[in-house]
Every structure is written in structure tokens, then in C-alpha cells.
């Protein structure tokens with residue numbers, strides 16, 4: 001009895017403390033969290049919030065904000081990811097804690113550049129607006145009194161101390177261009193594509209970034225290292241075997257200024273390396289959209305990158321015109337580009353080039369684009385739910401991917417980092 005009574009008291013005290021910490025499920029995130037959490041929880045909170053913000057971005061351009069369908073879909077996502085989903089109705093300490101901590105983790109990840117800040121703020125504002133509008137007038141008033149509307153300058157000031165934490169900084173760097181989706185290093189269709197098919201496939205089923213690289217390779221018989229990395233790993237992901245890749249690149253390069261001997265000595269090694277057949281045998285995975293968009297921007301003479309992010313809008317317009325996209329379609333794409341919704345612009349391009357009204361999936365990866373296109377064109381696509389992110393989170397907290405790197409090892413550790421530098425060196429030759 002005594003034991004249960006003490007336990008009850010402790011429980012009541014704890015519940016009181018918790019209520020005090022999060023009196024409302026809607027938060028203004030005035031104070032950063034101070035408790036210690038495990039790296040596992042840190043990462044899972046961050047990934048869930050990133051998923052949530054991507055859903056918000058997607059909904060924000062597909063539906064009128066505040067419309068019934070917008071609200072229903074957003075509430076479903078909040079509920080699924082276990083964030084507070086109906087502000088101030090439920091008293092769920094864990095959901096509020098997750099909301100609080102995950103917001104600050106992403107704040108750290110997304111305060112590192114103006115582009116990232118803007119994207120993060122937009123999605124957080126939309127989330128806040130949705131939650132706030134769900135409150136009754138009385139609760140709105142209570143909430144405003146509680147937060148007192150005071151404002152303190154930005155998270156970026158915390159960065160110097162965070163940057164010295166070698167466990168957290170890599171994760172924060174990765175988060176802002178992290179990829180939440182299937183692992184395209186698993187090649188189910190290896191060897192099923194012939195080299196003769198690539199020209200046709202590049203027009204029908206390649207996303208714009210890869211179509212552009214393919215065209216440049218055919219025109220110039222050469223690609224600089226950023227392009228070779230981006231395109232080579234994509235081709236590997238769609239199923240080219242090592243032997244096919246060697247043949248493909250060699251045939252094209254020796255039509256230009258590289259002779260067969262130079263190709264075999266320099267470029268062939270790097271291709272075998274990217275297939276995990278040289279050096280430490282690290283298997284490299286194709287780049288995700290976030291990686292292409294956020295890292296290693298192209299300079300003069302480069303063709304890599306994401307055309308929706310890196311092309312001049314006028315050039316992009318001309319390119320889309322040359323691909324016979326309708327003027328209204330081009331206008332929609334350019335509008336999305338203007339709002340910095342690059343992946344959504346790519347989804348629109350998919351819809352326009354495949355003549356479908358709704359892409360039916362959330363685009364995160366050029367190889368996903370290819371697979372979905374092939375499924376659609378072969379009539380084998382199953383209807384999919386929006387944002388079925390059942391895959392893995394590719395950039396784990398110990399991943400070596402960073403803004404300046406240009407490949408993503410499947411298994412990452414210090415050795416792989418050294419290996420990455422090796423691969424970079426081989427590919428650095430123009």
C-alpha cells in the first residue's frame with residue numbers, strides 16, 4: 001500500500017512537471033530543449049520531422065492551404081508520425097516533447113544557409129498556421145498569453161558550440177540534404193538494360209538532370225568529374241553492369257579527345273572503383289535529389305546538378321520548350337522553381353512528359369523517377385499512396401556525405417571516407 005501510494009505521488013509529481021513543461025501542445029519553441037537524448041532518438045526525431053515538413057511542402061502546392069483535404073491529410077500525417085495532431089485537445093507529453101526537440105534539431109540543420117532557412121521557415125510557418133487555426137478562440141487567446149509573443153534572435157548563434165561536437169555536426173550537415181526513401185544501391189534490374197536502349201530511355205524515362213547529362217555526353221564525348229559521378233552512379237542504379245558501364249563510357253570518350261589507352265589507365269579504374277571493385281571495395285550509391293540540389297553546384301562547363309535548381313530560368317524555359325512542353329506546363333514548372341520547390345517542379349515535369357494528372361508518389365531520387373516512369377510506361381504501376389516513405393534514411397548520422405563530398409558510400413566509416421577521397425581524386429581529372 002505504502003509503495004503504491006508513494007508511486008502514485010511520484011507519478012502525480014511527474015505528471016505535474018510534465019504539464020508545466022508543455023502546457024500547450026501548440027508551441028512557439030521559445031526555449032531550446034536542455035535534456036540529454038540518445039543519438040538514436042535524435043536521429044529518429046529529426047527524420048520524422050523532415051518527413052512531416054516534406055509532406056507540408058507537398059500539400060502546400062497541391063492543395064489550398066486550410067482546405068478540408070489539406071487539413072485531413074496533414075492531420076493524418078501528424079497522427080502517423082506521432083506529433084501532436086489536434087492542438088490542445090490531447091495531453092500527450094511524448095508527442096509534445098518530440099515536437100519540441102525535433103523542431104530544434106531541424107532548426108540547427110537548416111540555419112546554415114539562407115536557402116535552407118527560407119525553406120524551413122516556410123514549412124514551419126505552414127505547420128504552425130494549421131495548428132493555430134485549429135484552436136478555439138479561447139485557446140488561441142490562452143496560447144498567445146502563454147507565449148507572450150516575445151522574440152529572440154536566431155539559432156545560428158548556437159552553431160559554434162554545436163559545430164565542435166563531432167557526433168552531432170555530421171548529422172546536422174546531412175539532415176539538410178538528407179534523403180528519406182528507398183536505397184537505390186540495391187539493384188534488382190542489373191543487366192536488364194542494353195546500351196542500345198539508353199538513348200531512347202534518356203528521352204522517355206530519365207529525369208531532366210540525367211537527360212541533360214546524357215545529351216551533353218553524346219554531344220561532347222566527355223563529361224567532367226561532377227557529371228561522371230552523378231550520371232555514372234545513376235546508370236549503375238538503373239541496372240548497368242560494370243562491363244556495360246566500361247563499354248558505354250569508353251565508346252563515348254574515345255570518340256572525343258581521350259584515347260583508349262588513357263581511358264583504360266585513368267577512367268576505367270574509377271568506374272571499377274565506383275562499382276566497388278577497386279581499392280577498399282566500397283559500393284557507391286546513386287545520388288538523391290537532395291544531394292544533387294544541395295551539394296557541389298555546377299560551374300562553367302559542367303552539366304551536373306539539378307536543372308530546376310541550378311539552371312537559369314530562361315534557359316530552363318528554352319529547354320522545356322525544346323522538349324515540347326506546353327506553355328501552360330512550362331509556366332507551372334517555372335512557378336514552382338520560383339518558389340524554390342525544385343523536386344515538385346520535377347514532379348510536374350514528370351506529369352507533363354507522361355501525360356498524367358497526378359504523379360502518385362513523392363519524388364526524392366532520380367532513380368525513383370526512372371523506376372516510376374518505367375512502371376507507368378509498361379502499364380505496371382500500382383496506385384501508390386502519397387509519401388510512402390517506407391524506405392531507409394540513407395544518410396545515417398555517421399554517413400560521410402557532406403556538402404563538399406560527391407559520393408555516398410553504402411557503408412560509411414573513417415575508412416570509407418579515405419576511400420571517398422581516393423575516388424574523388426580519380427574522378428577529378430577533367
Ligand code: SF4
Nearest residue numbers: 207209289306346366
Ligand atoms: Fe534530378 Fe531530382 Fe532535380 Fe529531378 S529534382 S532533376 S530527379 S535532381
